[in-house]
Amino acid sequence: MEKQVYIRIQEIDRAKCDYCGECSKFCEYNALFVVRPKDGIKGDVLSFPQLCHGCGGCTIVCPRDAITEQNRGI
Ligand code: SF4
Ligand code: SF4
Numbered sequence: 001m002e003k004q005v006y007i008r009i010q011e012i013d014r015a016k017c018d019y020c021g022e023c024s025k026f027c028e029y030n031a032l033f034v035v036r037p038k039d040g041i042k043g044d045v046l047s048f049p050q051l052c053h054g055c056g057g058c059t060i061v062c063p064r065d066a067i068t069e070q071n072r073g074i
Contacts, residue, residue: 006071008054012045016066019043023058023067032058 010023010032023045024032031051037043049072059067 004073006073007049008052008056009049009070009072010047010052010058011068011070012047013066013068014045016064017043017045018064019045020063022061022063026057026061027052028055029053 019034019036021034021036024030024034029051031048031053033046033048035041035044035046054069056069059069
């Protein structure tokens with residue numbers, strides 16, 4: 001019998017994100033890395049789903065409500 005399993009993927013709404021870094025500071029597993037904007041270089045939030053343990057903390061601590069979690073089947 002086969003059973004579908006999922007991993008959680010963080011999606012960042014870059015229109016809301018101000019690259020404050022709170023999500024990556026919270027994540028114990030280094031599954032998020034925030035590139036702060038500097039000297040004309042755009043900021044970004046890089047996510048590494050293979051490191052995520054699905055605790056949901058980053059979604060809670062984000063002060064701008066910029067993170068949503070999606071299921072991705074594996
Ligand atoms: S906590 Fe939210 S606003 Fe701050 S960098 Fe992460 S996603 Fe962006
Ligand atoms: S859900 Fe938890 S483990 Fe996954 S990226 Fe967010 S804080 Fe890190």
